[in-house]
Amino acid sequence: MSVATSAVLTAAPVNLNHPGHYVHWGAIQISVANLVVIALMVVIFVLALLLPFPGSRHHS
Amino acid sequence: MTVEAPVPVEPSTGWTGALRRRVVRDLPPDELLPDKQPVYVASWIYVFGVLTLAALLVVLVSGGILAIRGPQWWHVSSTGHFVNSLHLWSVEMFMAFMVIHLWAKFFMAAWRGKRAMTWVTGALSFLASIGAAFTGYLVQSNLDAQWISTQAKDGLNSVGIGAYFNVLDFGQMLMWHIVLLPLVMGAIIGVHVLQVRRRGVVPPFGAETMEETAPEVPRQVTR
Numbered sequence: 001m002s003v004a005t006s007a008v009l010t011a012a013p014v015n016l017n018h019p020g021h022y023v024h025w026g027a028i029q030i031s032v033a034n035l036v037v038i039a040l041m042v043v044i045f046v047l048a049l050l051l052p053f054p055g056s057r058h059h060s
Numbered sequence: 061m062t063v064e065a066p067v068p069v070e071p072s073t074g075w076t077g078a079l080r081r082r083v084v085r086d087l088p089p090d091e092l093l094p095d096k097q098p099v100y101v102a103s104w105i106y107v108f109g110v111l112t113l114a115a116l117l118v119v120l121v122s123g124g125i126l127a128i129r130g131p132q133w134w135h136v137s138s139t140g141h142f143v144n145s146l147h148l149w150s151v152e153m154f155m156a157f158m159v160i161h162l163w164a165k166f167f168m169a170a171w172r173g174k175r176a177m178t179w180v181t182g183a184l185s186f187l188a189s190i191g192a193a194f195t196g197y198l199v200q201s202n203l204d205a206q207w208i209s210t211q212a213k214d215g216l217n218s219v220g221i222g223a224y225f226n227v228l229d230f231g232q233m234l235m236w237h238i239v240l241l242p243l244v245m246g247a248i249i250g251v252h253v254l255q256v257r258r259r260g261v262v263p264p265f266g267a268e269t270m271e272e273t274a275p276e277v278p279r280q281v282t283r
Contacts, residue, residue, distance in 0.1 A: 037156070045160050048104035055102065 092257055100264050108161040109256070115154035116249070120242070122147040127238055131201050151193060158186060170262040178259055181252040188245045195237035198227055209233075 021032040071077060100106075125143050126134055134140035162182070171179035197208050209227040216222055226232055 041156055041160055044156075045105075045163055048108070048160070048164075051104055053102045053104055 086258055087254060094257075098261060098263065100267060101261055105164045106261065108157050108164060112154060112157040112161055113249075113253075115150050115157055118150035119147065119154055122150060123238065123242075135201070151196065155189065155193065158189065162186065165262070168262055168264065172262060173259065173268060175255070175259045175262055178252065178255040181248055181255055185245060185248040185252055188241060188248055192237060192241040192245060195233050195241060198233040199230065199237050201230075 022029055023032060023035060071081070122143055126147055129140060129143075134144040165179070165182065194208075194212075198205050212227045213222070216225060216227060225236070
């Protein structure tokens with residue numbers, strides 16, 4: 001496997017070779033990466049509340 | 061033939077006997093690994109505690125492999141990169157699952173029903189985990205670690221803990237990361253899990269009346 005092919009295979013799906021992006025909201029400053037992670041956690045939290053648990057309908 | 065009556069055994073008055081009786085009373089062996097749970101536990105929101113423990117297991121195993129093979133391995137070889145990344149991403153999962161678990165238990169007011177120590181040990185394990193993750197960033201042995209340590213040193217020195225927690229001292233931070241903080245975390249999380257077994261999983265609002273008005277009803281209502 002050539003070095004170039006290896007580099008392509010191991011490259012991050014998102015180009016990380018630049019300074020991070022940040023959002024500013026008054027006194028709040030947070031990187032876009034951290035904001036995305038927090039949003040994903042909130043989505044998982046809401047889904048865990050709403051999605052039915054397997055087998056739970058069989059029990060009273 | 062005469063049969064002698066068994067001599068009644070006096071309960072031990074030593075500290076070992078007292079401790080044994082208390083442990084058996086508070087943590088009955090048949091409730092430590094239950095195969096049944098209350099019916100309200102059949103929800104995805106109750107899964108995040110054990111997901112946190114599963115992620116922690118991966119953290120410990122991958123960290124153990126890194127400790128055996130050393131930084132020249134994890135910085136250079138492809139297998140080392142993989143295990144190094146496994147350690148990082150299992151920590152990411154551990155922290156994410158733990159925070160979702162925290163959100164769920166906060167909105168359930170999970171300290172109800174004499175579960176204050178369960179909540180307190182959970183909060184302490186969260187704090188210890190932050191320390192363990194922080195020292196992990198400090199011992200990456202790369203520019204990121206140097207940057208984080210120089211950013212953190214003034215704040216930590218200003219609160220007077222610089223002698224025992226010197227973020228510029230790689231050896232000390234490594235020992236905090238792989239010895240002291242894992243010991244603290246293991247002890248606190250162990251007590252936390254035992255508290256969950258002792259008091260049971262917190263019921264949803266409205267379902268706790270059964271516990272309060274009918275204490276003779278078994279805590280582990282089967283589903």
